[in-house]
Amino acid sequence: MAASSTAIYHATATAPVNIAVIKYWGKASTKLNTPTNSSLSVTLSQEDLRTITTASCSPSFESDALWLNGAVHDVSNARSQACFAELRALRKAKEDRDSSLPPLSTYKLHLISENNFPTAAGLASSAAGFAAFVRAIADLYELDENPTELSRIARQGSGSACRSLFGGFVAWEKGSRDDGYDSVAVQVAPESHWPTIRAAILVISDAKKGVSSTSGMQATVATSTLFPNRANVVVPARMEAMKKAIAERDFETFADLTMADSNSFHAVCLDTIPPIFYMNDASRAAVRVVEEINRCAGKKVAAYTFDAGPNAVIYYDESNQNIVLGALKKGTADVPGWSEKHLDINASLPDGFNETILTALSGNVSRVILTGVGSGPLKVPREQALIDEQGNPRPAQ
Template structure:
C-alpha cells in the first residue's frame, strides 16, 4: 500500500428505490433479515426517486464515518456493520494508476471509509428510502473495493441492511426469493424482466405525508409475526400462489390481472397490520379516499384502469397501464386533491412533468377553474410524483455528482 500520505479514492453511485406489488412483511430470522415469504417489486425511475451515495477511502481517515442528507449518523448499528463486514471480506486489489495508488486485498481491513448519502425524496415516510440507501451503499462499496460479485450476490449483502434493499439492485420487475437455508445465502433478489419489458406503465405517487411514521417497519413486522394469525395464513396459503400469478401477469403484460393482484395484496398487507396487536395504522383518511376514488373508477369501467399499492406509510403508489389512462388519473387526482391556493403547480407535480402538460394543467393556475367536490380539503396531498419503471444502480463518473470533497474526503 502507498505510504500514509493524503490521498483519497472515491466512487459515487446512484440507486433507484422500489415499490413492492407483492409485499414483504415479516421475518423468519431477525438478525439475518430473512423473510417469511417471497416478494415482487417494480423499480422506479432513478431520475425521479433515487439515493446518491459517495464512498471514499484514505489512510488519513481514522474511523468510519457517514453523513445522511447532510447530517452525521452513527454506523454502530448491526445493519451497517453487517454490510461493511461482508463487503470488506470480499474486497479485491485496487489500483489507481493516475494517483499512483495500489490498495491490496489485505489492506481493506485497516483502512477507514467516509460515506455520504442523499435521498431525493422523504426519508422514513413509506417510500422505501432505506431500501435505496442500503442498496446504494453496498453497490458503491463493491465498486470502490473491486468486489467481484454479481448483483444477486450483492443483493444478499444489501438485504442484511434493509430487506427491501436487495430488490433495488436491479431495474424493472424484481423478485426477492425468501430462500430456505438457515444462513440466508439463498435469500436474494433476481430480475424477472428489465425496465423495457413493460415500459408503457406510468406510476403516480401521492405523497400524503412526508413525516416519519409512528411505527417503524422493523417493529411493525416483529409485532405482526408475534400476534397476527392472518399473517401466518397469508405467508403460508396466499402469497405462494399470488407470486406465481403475478410473475405470469408481468410476463404477459396482463394489466387486468396485475392490477387485481396488486390491489388485493396491498389491502391484505394493511389488514395484517390491523390484525396485529396493538393494531398498526399506516394509512390515514386521505389514503382511504384515494383507494375509494380508484375502486369507484375501476368498477364504473368494468375492468381495472389503475392499480394502487401502499407500503408502510400513507402514500399511494398508483400504476396506470399507459399514458392515456395516466393523464385521466392525474386529472381526477388534481380535481379531488387540489393544491393549496398559493401552490405553484410545478412544485405540486414532480418527476415527469410532461403528463401534467398533457393533462392541461400547465402553469400555477391550471386547476383554479375546476369545481372541487365539497368534502375534499386542499393540501391533503403534499405533492405528486409522476414516474415509470426504471433501471438499476449505476456509477456516476461525473465528479460534480460526488457528495464528498475529492481532496479531503469530507462532505462538500
C-alpha cells in the same frame, strides 16, 4: 503499489426506490434479516427518486462515518456493520488473490449520501439508501459480484434494499437455507420489458407517528393469527401469478394482485396485537378514487398500493394516463408535483364519476410525485463525487 497515507479512494453510485406490489412483511430471522415470504417490487425512476452515495476510503480516515443529506448518521448499528463486514471480506479475498491491490479492506470508510426526495415522507428511503451504500462500496472495492450476490449483503442492511439493486421488476426470493444465503433479489423483468408502467405517488400527511416497520412486523409475526396463512399460502400463490402477469404485460391482473396484496398486508397489520394502522382516512379516500376510476373505465386501469405509511402509490399504464391522472389531478390540482412534469394533463373526471369521492382526498395530499418504472443502480462519473479532497462531504452544489 503502496498507498500514500493521504490517498483517498472513492466511487459514486446512485440507487433507486422500489415499491412492492407483493409486500414484504415479517422476518423469518431478525439476525439474518430474512423474510417470512417472498416479495416483488417495481423499481421507480431515479429521475424522481434516488439516493446518490459516494463511498470513499483512505488510510488517513480515523473511523467509519456516514453523512446523509449533510447530517452525520450513526453507523455503529448492527445492520450497517454487517454490510461493512461482508463487503470488506469480499475485498479482502480479492486482495489476497492479487497482492498488487491496495489494501482498501483495511481502511476506514466515509460514506456521503444524498436523496433527491424528502427522506421523511415515507418513500422507502432506506431501500434506496442501503442499495446505494452497498453498490458504491462494491464499486470502490472493484468487486466482481453480480447484483444478486450484492443483494444478499444489502438485505442485511434493510430487507427491501435488496430489490433496489435491479431495475424493472424484481423479486426477493425468501430462500430456504438456514443461513439465509439464498434469500436474494433477482430480476423478474427489466424495465425495457414493460417500460410504460407509470406511478403516481400521493404524499398524504400523517398526523400520528407510525410504528417502525421492523417492530411492526415483529409484532405481526408474534401475534397475528391470520398472518401464517398470508405468509405460507396466500403470498406464494400470488408471487407466481404476479410473475406471469408481468411476463404477459397483463395490467388488469397486475392491478388485481397489487391491490389485493396491499390490503392483505394492512389486514395482518390490523390483526396484530396491538393493531397497527398505517392507512388513514385520506389513504382510504385514495382507494375509493382508484376504484371509481376503474369503475368508470370499465376495467382496471389503476392499482393502488400502500407501504408502512399513509402514502398512496398508484400504478398505471401510460396508455391510460389521461383517465388516471385526469381524475387524480382533479382531486389534488393545487399541490406541488403536477407542473414539474410538463405533462399535458387536464384535471378532468370521466363520465359518471361520483365527484363526492374526491372531497375526502382534497386537502389531505401534500405533494404528487409522477414517475415510472426505472433502472437499477448507476455509476456516477468521478467528477460528480460528493466528496472533497480531504475526504469530507463537498458543500452542496
